[in-house]
Amino acid sequence: MPANGNDTAAIRFLLDGDVHVVHDVSPTTTVLQYLRDHIRRCGTKEGCAEGDCGACTVVLAELVNDELRYRATNSCIQFLPTIDGKALLTVESLKALNGGRLHPVQQAMVECHGSQCGFCTPGFVMSLFALYQTIDNPDDDEISYAIAGNLCRCTGYRPILAAARRMYAVGRKNNAAWEQRLEKLLTAIRVTTEKRLAIPNGCYTAPSNIDELTARLAAAPESTILAGGTDVGLWVTKQHRDLPEIIYLGNVKELGRISQTDEYLEIGASVSLTDAFAALLEEYSDLEEIIRRFASPPICNSGTLCGNVANGSPIGDSMPALICLGASVVLRKGADVRILPMENLYLDYQRKDLAPGEFVAAVRVPRWREGQLFRSYKISKRFEQDICAVCMAISIDVVDGHVSTARVAYGGMAPVPKRADRCERALTGAAWNPSTVGKAIQALSRDFRPITDVRATDDYRLRVAGNLLRRFFVETDQPDQPATVWNYAAG
């Protein structure tokens, strides 16, 4: 890196209780590459380099409202500059936390025979460590979710689930002194101003407020906007793209907020999926399944809702639900702000109604209204962490046995997340009964012409798209009849 003589140009984070300063790396160096190749700290593994296996899991600690927060993340797709100002904990960090002996998480994994080949193990240990630091008495579901992003090919998971229960019995958290020191150091390296890292052909900029951000975007409108990096990371690790100009949103304080009015929730561009989902779930409990199955904790901890929306993938899980709920996007370019119904953002495959330099600053989701029937479903080969073959959301109001309003949206059925216009028309004003559902299903084949790919055939997609309407009808009409295998328990 050409030195610009300014120490703010260095990346500073905490590692093993010390401030670690990095000068000469390309901003797209991943945390994993840095650990393994630059400082030869090889405990953290690479299993896929795309955020789907968890072998590379590390934990980031930071101060949020003056409290320490620990979150697991996938180091394989996280760019090193984005951990500026945070504390990085890797599998090697844990023994040090426990006087040189195995940490309770590690000890429990040994006692429960939780490792076979051991290659997935450091990742599991770190996911469990994040759980251990965060929740005191996790229930089975919290445990299962904590390791949803970690694949193990050897064990079948049973002993790892056992270790997650056992670790609390091995030893309770007892690291107050260490945490105090961590807090002090984190305060010391807190990032409060814009940070730039110059590279030979470009620049990595992390603005600290919205004015700096808009100024930077005006100066370099072609920049890659980086928020969680769960997608942009893959451009680098898989497509080997050069990203000369990067603007990182993570430090822009105005974008990190969730605000609420009587009409809507507004979720800023750098709010993580984890935080966004927590807020949405309070409003719409029916989102639970789609949120639980959306992605792993490390991905939700890094990724952002606005990133998912801005990306506009035809198979993104959040958009059908948000569109159904009547969400809109807040687009910003310089000082100009426009507000667009979310479905209008998507013009065609990977084409969006976004001007150069314009970005999705926030997503607005209307508040829940009395009487609204809403569901969101996802069909995939695997329950957790899979990309949908079909994703469907529906929101209707039934007044006197008739559908007064209907919004139905699908993912996986078209080049963009899309409302089912004809289907909605077939529903609106009609009696809420099987015959209407049948007509709405027929309309779907005129709304969509899905494709065949690795996830499903066109035929299956269309058939299931219709059957999900049937499921919705059964769920609303006969609430006692179990209609989904997700979390179905025998008995």
Added chain:
Amino acid sequence: MNDLTETRNTVGTAAPHESAHLHVSGEARYTDDIPVPDGTLHAAIGYSLRAHARIRRMVLSHVEAAPGVVAVLSAADIPGDNNHGPVVHDDPIFAAEFVEYVGQSLFAVLATTREAARRAARLASVEYVDLEPVLDIDTALAQQSFVLPTRTLARGEPAARIKSARHRLSGGLSIGGQDHFYLEGQVALAEPGEDATMVVHSSTQHISEVQRLVADSLCLPATDVLVQCRRMGGGFGGKETQAALIACIAALGAWKTGLPVKLTLDRDDDMHITGKRHPFQVSYEVGFDDAGRIQGARLTLASNCGRSVDLSDAINARAMLHVDNCYYLSDVEIVSHRCKTNTQSHTAFRGFGGPQGMLLIECVIDDIARYLDKDPLEVRRANFYGQDSRNVTPYGMTVEDNIIERIVGEVETTAGYRDRRKAIAEFNARNDILKRGIALTPVKFGIAFVATHLNQTGALIHVYNDGTVLLNHGGTEMGQGLHTKVAQVVAQELQVDLDRIRCTATDTSKVPNTSATAASSGSDLNGKAAQAAAVTIRDRLIAFAAQKYGVDPAAVIFHAGTVTIGSKARLSFAELVHEAYVGRVSLSATGYYRTPKIKYDPVTLTGRPFFYFAYGAAASEVVIDTLTGESRLLRVDILHDVGESLNPAIDLGQVEGGFIQGVGWLTSEELWWRDDGMLMSHAPSTYKIPTSYDWPDEFTVNLVHWGRNKEQTIYRSKAVGEPPLMLSMSVFHAIRDAIAATAGDQPVQLDAPATPERILAALEAVGIQSSSRAAARRTN
């Protein structure tokens, strides 16, 4: 310890994996973690983007000119054999004239960083002349495209017996392949040594084959290539032959540049390049009586071998030798087609063809039961091998150790099979959308390499004069706990603590001519060889002590950490060892073992290919959604036979892990090739192995506590690597059972893997075609 005169049983204890403390702390060193000297080069493979083509021109100048690139390797650079095929000479390291699948390696780049190498590898310009590819089994059969000739194994008069049987049925299914998805991708590090020698660190199940193929490709004698593997991050068969290509390329690069070269495959490249479990298309024609007992059967197994032979001969042979599973087939014909297609060359994967063969007969049994409106478990029982009669396999081996009746009976009880079947029927009657299903399926799996000569191995033990023990043997550690088990054997024989024993990397310079660690045989073979070495040393110590102290050798007794020498002395193991050293006794020994009794003729496919059988059974319950085809495993009850367990914790881990891996194979793991032959499920984003959510909420997994191998295996244990994978057939059949709940007595046509899409297709098929199917059945 309380009683110093007691023999300590280390064998049979649930000792943790010898590397567990290293796994959890990140200190376990895998091949990619080995510190490399500065200047080490990193390689990346450039591969074909066409399924079948002639290479008209390959221009690599952009590759060579890319930043960081030091050298580019292609076929012309190979001084010796351009081959990494294990059995047949048909797998070029670099293709020169033709490419036969998307992913076939064409060249390799050596650069200063891995990133630079991978970027450069994309810059090649290759002109192809496309040729027609064969991408599936049907096309291959139609075009008679085979890697090896069709084989048939027959006994009795199947055609006549089918014809005369009271009932007849025919059917079949297609069975998908499976990617190994070892968490650690393929990797090798080659370091040139002095005098043109080569050291290769390879993540491989087969160090000796890597040694031979590297030597042949570089025109070196075996003495000059040393191959080492401390551990793999998973293998499952995927590093039996597939590691050789990676090692050969790294070694070639090191040979050419004189610098260390590391080749670590990216996950996507790994999945494009390496072979997988063979996809199969299987079909049957069967005749049976009113009890469902099979009178005659004709079974056809057509496998997709991909572009080359690899291990397909042995894999298809094992498929043929396992179509019987636990069932006596008096009159049977088994036909095996080995199809050549333009895909990855399919290879070993836990079960090695056995699972596909067994799945066929289980479907036959299921179809019979449905047809006769019987509980499939009843039909299974009606066909079980007998103890004294009806006990000879189609390949002529007598089943002498049959314990399947008892195992199945115990699972039936612990699972509450009968009551649950009733409860499920009631549930299904009450619910339209969700349907539940249950199945109890047995497993019998033959243990030994089918190629008899591979059933041998060696071990090397050094005892140092501080009383510590260095253990080496021919088996590789891929997570299965082999080193732990073998160390337990040595600890038991020498009566020393496990922590006095250090397991070392598998190394061609320590034990020569090893077989692959495969066929579940790791502890059977290496446990025995290490035992022999340990006994040799112990006998020397006994002879020395008896002579020195003037006692009868029978009075020299090893207990936990101590040795009692008659009434003359009691020494610690270390003290005796030190005395023996001073007394000039050799404290190093080799051990050797070859499996007895086996005798198999690969030409007639008959004889005794297996030393013994391992057994197990599982009862699984699922729920399916008839609107979407989604399914979920709700409960499993497993009882599995490992003989007298060497280590119950490790064995349980193999049973549970194998089961779930099999569940993945039969449900969510779908390999999907595009029309042009490109594998589109080439990363965990598109290829879905089970996650922890897929482990059922309710489970009982037990080892047969009364198990004891009838054969004289190491401490009467049984092999456990592969057999439990096939317990997963219970899940597939439970899904079939749930589908059948909507189908009356119709046969269920379900292909594997049972993805939501396939389940929905099966549901719709019984719904739509039930009347036409009924008409197609005939009853004499």
